[in-house]
Amino acid sequence: MAGTIDVITLEGAGITLREHRPEDLEAVHRWHGDHEVMKYLSWGADTLEESLLYLADCIRDRRKPRRDRYRLAIELPDGVVAGCAAIHWRGRGHSGGDGRLGCFLARDYQGRGIARDATRLLIGFGFGDLGMHRISATCLEGNTRSRRALQDLGFVYEGTMRSHSSRDGRWLDRHFYSLLKEEWGRGEQKRPINVKA
Secondary structure, eight states: OOSOOOSOEEEOSSOEEEEOOGGGHHHHHHHHTOHHHHTTSSSOOOOHHHHHHHHHHHHHHTTSSSOOEEEEEEEOTTSOEEEEEEEEEEEEETTEEEEEEEEEEOGGGTTSSHHHHHHHHHHHHHHTTSOOSEEEEEEETTOHHHHHHHHHTTOEEEEEEEEEEEETTEEEEEEEEEEEHHHHTSTTOOOOOEEEO
């Protein structure tokens, strides 16, 4: 990709991914402070202050001269911010690079296909606008919704790291998936998106 995209908006069917704003704090803390939502993520439930620091970091990302992370609010048609979808570079090269994506939702919005639609938008953005060659994702043992969504989107299972992450005194396996750019062009997974920069 030739330059840095400063402000991103990805529009899909029924959801918009957009840059976080300061007024998103209450929504961000709704999922960051919820232990049930955070149990499958890399960190535990946050305090309000930690949620504020996270949000400020998301907003700062777009000002970096060489942007590596895109953490975007998932906004529904009624203006509600239901979660966060993120993609970041793990490595860049002349013929593309490697990205990692993730997505999470407030508890009230889980199980509706919103995360799958947000992930689909991120994949199109990663392969199209960012020029990634490969996108990977992981999920912890027990997170069957995420595993199913990744498989439905065409991700290929690569393996499992045993006892990778500790949650509530238990060690859980982490499952690894990936998708290549040429695989994304096949079948039903590819849907047109509207990117505003």
